[in-house]
Amino acid sequence: MRRAQAILISVDGVNGAAVKATAREALRAIGRARRGGISVWDASGLFEELAVADEEAGTPSPRTLLLLFAADLAFRLRWEIEPALAEGKVVIAAPYIETAVAFGRATGISAGWLANLFGFAPRPGDRRYIDTAPPRAVSDREGFVEFCSERVAGTPTALTRQQLLDRTRIQLQIAARRARGR
């Protein structure tokens, strides 16, 4: 019997709630037998713990946050994504690499460093980009970039919270255009 083809679908965007909603919608469109689930960021709980760290421990830089995102992604790959792909299922990663790369580029980190950082992660078979602005209320913000913008902004960086979100969104629009051109 021929085995169904495993597919990794990435859903990336600045608005965490919109990314999750899109992922849920995409999952519903897949036949029940092929559903491998949705892998969301912070499955490892790293950021949840970071959020309650003492202020005196210091504010993480964008680079530190990206290293933590990569560690969390390694965890998601090991426990959620790769096992489902091995069973020939369709897995949705929401968000995946592009969101983190866009945040890194928005903060001035080189594309080369980011490419190396995520070099261990497989390429998605299908990419989706969600170009929705973050909600106004901070309490409704649940995405990786929204989380980081809250932490990085407020320190004396050159960028405000809103600028960080806007710049990341622009980087994702560029990535989406590039993906469409492929």
Next chain:
Amino acid sequence: MAATNTTPRAVRQRAREHFQNSRRRRGLLVAFEGPDGSGKTTQRKLFKTWLQAEDYEVVSTKWNSSDLIKPLIKSRKTVRALNPEEFSLLHAADFRHRVEHVILPALWAGKLVIADRFLFTGLARDVARGLDLDWVLKLYQPLVWPDLVFYFSVSPVTSGKRVTATRMPNYYEAGQDVTAVDDPVESYQRFISRVIREYESLALIFNFITVDAEQSIVEQHHQIRDLFREGVRRPWCEWNVDAVAEWLALSGQQR
């Protein structure tokens, strides 16, 4: 008040001028590297005491010690939840946080930083766990190069004897996550042999100063003093400009 020029080029220039200013004592970074049981910590403490007597303002920083990231690593080590990539990435995050919050601020203030283990520990252990050297090295970019790296060289047997004389190596220290050996002592022996092999390669590539850690404590200490006096006259390493410039831009300070 005149506005500070914050273009990347201007920030890099400010970093260069600050560290190349010969009118004041510049910050110095000295790293102590070597396998467990090589006596680094003893030598680091002796060295620190001597430096303070020589009027240096000294700051020490240890591997995996940032207030922010260390608790995240510790809780995952306790439940043995880390694979080599996660282990590597979390230690790189801990290192980056210390670079930005401890090492560079101290160097900028003209202090002498002693690092009890530096990024080379990450390289040696991660490569011994099967990761690619180039991938790991790039995680630590932009690189901060020490003015001096003392490598405390011991054989795997000596390291094993010294470590197991007082305690049982823990799961990750013994490399049990990659050796699949149940006995921690046996696993440590196998794992530390790999780590030492990587250290020996790094010592050649990055020009470490090798200290024979099988010598007496006093002999080693005097050797370190002499080597420090020679090495301290080296010019500031231009490779550090990227790391300093990024830190200056991030901290946004008119330092």
